[in-house]
Amino acid sequence: MRHGRLSLAAQTFLLQLVVLALVVIAGVGLAVVEERHNRDEATRQQVTAVAVSLAQAPSTVAALDTPDPSPRLQPVTERIRHATGLDFIVVMAPDRTRYTHTNPALIGALFSGNIDRALDGATFTELYPGSLGPSIRAVTPIRDGDRIIGLVAAGVTRAKIGDQVGAQLPLILGVSAIALVLAALGSLLLSRRLRRQTRGLAPDELRTMYEHHDAVLHSMHEGLLVFEPGGTRARVVNDEARRLLDLSAGTVDRVDLPVSLQRMGAGLVRDEMHVTDSRILLVNQDTVAWGGRDTGSVLTIRDHTELREVLGELDSVRGFAESLRAQAHESANRLHTVVTMVELGRYREAVDFATAELRLSQALIDRLLTSVGDPALAALLLGKVNQAGERGIELTITADTALDSTAPLSAHEAVTLVGNLIDNALDATGGGPVSWVEVTVRHDDSMLFVRVADSGPGMSGETFARAAERGYSTKVDHQGLGLALVHRVVSRYGGEIGTDEYPESAVTVRIPRVDR
Known part of the structure; x- marks a missing residue:
């Protein structure tokens, strides 16, 4: 970084961090929404299963045939409620009169939820603001033969579901934080590699360098070939080199050069004369290194025919x-x-x-x-x-x-x-x-x-x-x-x-x- 400008590697790293942070935040939000949806669905299945099992139990049908079902049903529904983690289980008469409830003071009062579809013989679930607050509940009929003699409503409050989702939030945030750290490390390694490859230059410096590089290559009156490490393929070939060596457009390999240049190798060469069918060429070659690492060789050619x-x-x-x-x-x-x-x-x-x-x-x-x-x-x-x-x-x-x-x-x-x-x-x-x-x-x-x-x-x-x-x-x-x-x-x-x-x-x- 020079003159207060961020290098291309630094800009790329910061941009990646911002993108990664946004992706992680969006991922956490989606994970929470997905977890809430999954909890709601699991709750619907759970309350339905509990309500249907209780409605089909012979003891429930037998208790409803007695004059006062509450003493027999209340202990049973409370044991089931504690065992299954539900917030309430209500057994009621078809006229909504409660026989059981989590709050014993509400026994005998009328149930406030929807029961019409249950009275028609269907089992359904709904989100309803009941006496314990908004809850997901299931309502199913209790049958004695073909006759509906009562209803069972079982539910879990939304607050409890929220607590369950909240309990999973540290895990979601922890996984997300680990993912963010790993992604940031990967981005940092990529940034360091990019910094080495761009020599720490800013984008405008790279653009200026390329423009100058291209202008020099096309304007210089010496042939120039830059070979990759190993000296087999030319990365750069300017117009004058193609003219002096009669090279066609496209990639240039060492085997495309005149025979004497092919055998020259990739070492240091100073003012060596080479003769082609049409020209006498003065050739120089230097090896290029950066940070102790071989980055190729540069071959310059001048026409000495005249x-x-x-x-x-x-x-x-x-x-x-x-x-x-x-x-x-x-x-x-x-x-x-x-x-x-x-x-x-x-x-x-x-x-x-x-x-x-x-x-x-x-x-x-x-x-x-x-x-x-x-x-x-x-x-x-x-x-x-x-x-x-x-x-x-x-x-x-x-x-x-x-x-x-x-x-x-x-x-x-x-x-x-x-x-x-x-x-x-x-x-x-x-x-x-x-x-x-x-x-x-x-x-x-x-x-x-x-x-x-x-x-x-x-x-x-x-x-x-x-x-x-x-x-x-x-x-x-x-x-x-x-x-x-x-x-x-x-x-x-x-x-x-x-x-x-x-x-x-x-x-x-x-x-x-x-x-x-």
Whole structure:
């Protein structure tokens, strides 16, 4: 509770208490009414049974045949009255004259109740304000053969019935109090659980939080997935996450994510690169705990596709710059050598020395510019030759390398595909004394054919398949995106990629030359 406002749990608890109190009060009232009704019904049955039994007793009929029935009937009716708990038993003549009564002073006086139906031979009960106060009474005829010779009236006052109901009231109230206490305890436990689940927030705070939560989820430019404990099902998936991961509407399970994200698990992840068929994603994941209890994990995704493409181009430019720097350094050395040879008068040797490397380099340049129609790809190949030379690796562009364009790939996609394959091959050679890389790029039977072989140990089919997913690398200082990027380009155009270990390590790519 904050700012004087009751939390949702507190409001719920108070409302439940009020409702429970009203229910208990109504229950007590209904119980009292039901108990009174049951007592009235039981009294009617009791007084009827007593009156009928007394009326049918032979001693009662015999006493009425005497001139003065009272001395014989009064002791009997009083014993029966005390034994049954009735308030009065009156035996009377058909003219209402009393032969017996609880109050002996009223013997001989006229009975004040209704007797017409009894005189007609019926037994009935009624509520009547008699000489002892309002009572439930039963009246039945006394027969001598077919002749009605008298009447019996037996009853219990309403005051006594009220006392009986009052005697049960403590029990009713006790049971009700116990029920109220148990219900209140249950409500308290429910309130405490609700307080934990709502973090003690008030309803307006919960509403505001939900509105802000919903607004943030739909407006943020990062993909967000919140997984339940165990990391199997996502409780929250925002619009950007569905767009970046190509997820359909509805619930999202871990198995619906790209393969590399499925295998990531639910632990802590920091700035991990994942490659899908269409994007390069930067992924972070944090576990969430509340009160020492695991409440799930939060996965955030940022699209780094364009950034990685720019970084790839930057790496290429950096490589070109390093090659130019090395060439400038080497050219300076050669120039000093040529100048010294001229100063020594060795003119012919100076010319031969100066033009020997130039002829070899120019021949390669002329061949690539003639056979490779895309200047960016030709420049990439020339740069990689120089880069490999710096590392002591022989990089050969095969004689059958020839293509008029990079179609169906764009120039950028062709540079990404070929550049990464060559970089992986250069790294795979290990820089040993006999290290080489051989590159072939050509159009073959309406296919774009790329083959990069090297002197390295090669990769098994299983290892190569892992490299197609995300971030697999045999080098600790790499994120392993090279082959994943290659696979992304190949998959985008419906191509094929494979690896060989024998007779030499090689990666082969075939992409159909058709429009997307």
